[in-house]
Amino acid sequence: MFRSRNIFSNFSSVLRSFKYSNYVPKSAGRRHFRSFKCRKRIKVTIIGSGGRFGQTAALLLKQSPRVDILAMYDSSDINCGTALDLAHVDTKCRVMAYCGEDQFDDAMKGADIILLCAGAEEKAGESQDEFFHNNAAMGMKVVKSYAKNSPDAMLVVATQPTDVLMPMMSELLNQNTAHDRNDDVLWQVDKFNPRKVFGMTAHHVIKANTHVGEVACIDPSEIIVPVIGGNSTETIVPLLSQAKPCSCIELNEEERRNITYRIKHAEEWVRSLRKHKGSDFLSCALALVRFTISLIKGIHGEEAVIECAFVKTEKIPGLSFFALPLLFGPEGVQQVFDMPKMSEYEQRLFQEAYFELRKSILKGEGIVSTTKDTPLCPSFCRMVDEPPKAKC
Structure with a gap:
């Protein structure tokens, strides 16, 4: 006669002898699964x-x-x-x-x-x-x-x-x-x-990282160059003096000026080479997606998520909007960082961008009652x- 009880008891003994903990890490338990579901x-x-x-x-x-x-x-x-x-x-x-x-x-x-x-x-x-x-x-x-x-x-x-x-x-x-x-x-x-x-404005940051990496012979993915100001050729202010890591990047004045010019006019060059039938949508799309992922990280409560963006702020007297490094959180901008230190050349760029940006902001706000x-x-x-x- 077929004895199912003996078969199941034998199978249970096999399961007991199988050391599940040797193959699955402790972090893969119920607690880890529940945190993912939430x-x-x-x-x-x-x-x-x-x-x-x-x-x-x-x-x-x-x-x-x-x-x-x-x-x-x-x-x-x-x-x-x-x-x-x-x-x-x-x-x-x-x-x-x-x-x-x-x-x-x-x-x-x-x-x-x-x-x-x-x-x-x-x-x-x-x-x-x-x-x-x-x-x-x-x-x-x-x-x-x-x-x-x-x-x-x-x-x-x-x-x-x-x-x-x-x-x-x-x-x-x-x-x-x-x-x-x-x-x-x-x-x-x-x-x-x-x-x-x-x-x-994140697309200006990745362009700055790329150009600095080429000149300094460093992997661009390991470089962070803050870009402040606005989003037009006249209002972009790359802060090459604040590029990280500082110990690996040494640029002379001529290299800084050339890189700055290439960053500010990158979109114009792409458009001219495409016979005015398209802009730099590939690099802009990548920058937009990276920025979106950073927002998602902030929504999920991850720490130290920092990006540059053009936002409403009172950090710059006379300007109600400005692009600065931001700390993201669940409710969007958790902190707007102060203006980074600038070299003399970058200060001149900032002064030129200030008046152009002020006109643009007043134009946008002035249209609305x-x-x-x-x-x-x-x-x-x-x-x-x-x-x-x-x-x-």
């Missing part, structure tokens, strides 16, 4: 994922284990095919596609981080006013949906011109309530947190009535 799930929304900049950023984010949901929005229906193609990448990140104006709010809902990559590229012979006005419409559209659907999310503005667009968007959100020309409420924010809105519950100017009302396309 990690906050992160949803990242890319506005303008149909362009080259947005597509590259989406591909890099899809490969990150820190991103759980990647929402891709673009006004073009082609975005659905792009999202489906990206969904075939074998990582745990879930890809969601949103197309058309009627799905814009759905893409923003529930987002932890919103990346604004949409907007027109600067064309040859185009004035700065024309360039800004083309992209200001998209900024207005994002502000309206952000205030309504995801006011607690981190908002990263990667659309140019950041020096003007960031102050405009922050001032719009700071109004708490905005009306159109018909006195209808466009949006209403209970409490705006400026520590969650960033203008991206500073009085609460005051109707917006007709140009912004027209932007709401005629929303632009999000494709880059």
Whole structure:
């Protein structure tokens, strides 16, 4: 007769003799598993994922284990095919596609981080006013949906011109309530947190790291060069004197000037070599993704997460926005560091950037009425009535 009890008892003795602790570390127990399950799930929304900049950023984010949901929005229906193609990448990140104006709010809902990559590229012979006005419409559209659907999310503005667009968007959100020309409420924010809105300048940092590494014959990934100021050629201030590690980097005055020039004009060179048919979207996308990962680390409470970004600050008298090194935390900017020490040459660059940056900030803030519950100017009302396309 078949005796199942004896078989199970023998099998149990085999299990008891198997020393599980010899093969699995103690850290792989229940406590480790529970801490992983309690990690906050992160949803990242890319506005303008149909362009080259947005597509590259989406591909890099899809490969990150820190991103759980990647929402891709673009006004073009082609975005659905792009999202489906990206969904075939074998990582745990879930890809969601949103197309058309009627799905814009759905893409923003529930987002932890919103990346604004949409907007027109600067064309040859185009004035700065024309360039800004083309992209200001998209900024207005994002502000309206952000205030309504995801006011607690981190908002990263990667659309140019950041020096003007960031102050405009922050001032719009700071109004708490905005009306159109018909006195209808466009949006209403209970409490705006400026520590969650960033203008991206991280791409200047990686370019500075690269150029310094080439001259100093050091791996660029081991170098950190802080870049302060703004996001235009006139307002970028690379602090080569503060490059880390200091003991390995020795540059003479001529090398510092040449590297600074290459950093400030890097985008112009790329655009000219591409016959004005594209900008430096590859390096910018990588910088944006690294910056996003740093934000996620801050949300998860990791310590010593530092990046440079263009934010609202009172550190620089006379300027309400400035790019400085930041410490990230669960609520965005946890600390804005003081102005680093500068050499005489860097001080001259700062003085030149100061006046240009001040004009850009005043231009962005001046477009928006500073009085609460005051109707917006007709140009912004027209932007709401005629929303632009999000494709880059």
